[in-house]
Amino acid sequence: MTEPKFYGAGFPYKKFKPKDMPGKLIVLEGTDGVGRSTQIQLLRTWLENEGFAVSDTGLKRSPLTQPGLDAAKLGNTLSPLTMSLFYATDFADRLENQIIPALEAGFYVLSDRYFYSTIARDVVRGANPDWARKLYGFALKPDIVFLLKSDVQTLVKRVVTGRGFDHWESGMDIHCADNLYDSFCIYQGALIEQFAALAKEFNFVEVDATRTPLVVHNDLKRKIRSKILAKS
């Protein structure tokens, strides 16, 4: 990251100087079950082998909001609006207290999703797309964002052989259908559409994630080599 750039006003109470952030921010985006965490692990090992210090982060991992968000998700109190704002709080806390300090210390930060996922989810749940974007005016622009692309049928296969259908990942809170399977297909289909639009708007590097994990990994490695490592 040569000079920190923000989508909006950033953090006006913090002054950043160019070269304040020698680290790199690499984001992996994509819907549920697309294989993001596997790829993050593989990238971490590879980058560490190359001699880089790596830090990773992901949605809902802020120590400030995690207990409260987990509790809220168990009940029926979280609406699309409060969910947007609560997740934005999580993101802000991680950005200021984990991601930025790590970048300042020269780390490669691997982010399992960024705010684009929450925008996609918010908009599918009826949020005003413009409002959802402005909410994240404090967000730092990453060095690169990969979109792991898949189709609903591939996601279904992963979910079936993995952790099973989840209430939130199936969009059951907005009653897409009367059962988890149909709801999952409708909801994830809508998310995939949102991601396609976001990819154009925010210049995501698209990666076909229906291939085996190792093939996807090699593809990511190659792209990081040419787009990030070659330039530092």
Next chain:
Amino acid sequence: MEGIDGSGKSTQIDLLTKWLRKQGKPVYFSEWNSSELVKSTTRLGKSEKMFTPTSFSLLQSTDFAHRWENKILPMLKAGVIVLADRYSFTAFARDVARGVDPNWVRELYSFAVMPNLALYFRVPLDVAVKRILSSRAKIKYYEAGMDLGLSDDKKTSFKMFQQLVINQYDKMVDEFGFKVIDGAQSVESQQKEVRSAVQRILEGWEGLVMPLPKGNATPIAQQGGSHD
């Protein structure tokens, strides 16, 4: 009802509530920072001093959004007078005093309606500070704006922070058309002004017809919650 800590607005709201209820009008009272949804997170953030201006702002907007959707909006739709001890303007004043972008925080709260009447209790800093310091044993860390690093002394920091908040409120008078009440006047004269302002906006308003309360007026709905 807006104003800094110690501006006397809670006293005024209390008197107004009783006056409206006595007339048989349905009133719902809502307080800043009082929803169950984020209570534990707020407590954690405050006790561990984990907040940044941005995360503090976002969490309070989550709290407000929860009250907005579950209490304020349904009550308004039902034809109830909602009296809010602080509204989005509190966030615009405090969060901007803490350094967040003024437009960003306004956008954040754009899901909520503009109130029919916004009263701003303007009081000289010294008066408010004296009230707070004499009535409460200890000012809390964030109340004093200690997170801004203005001063190592809590009282000094509190004063400096409140001044920054006042500056923001003053800027909003024209922007949002606040009805300014001089908080240095006696309680009775303030209440007189408050009642006549409220009377004006209630002219011709029907709302939800409520039976007159028997004996002591009991609140039709009241939301508990910690003080801001």
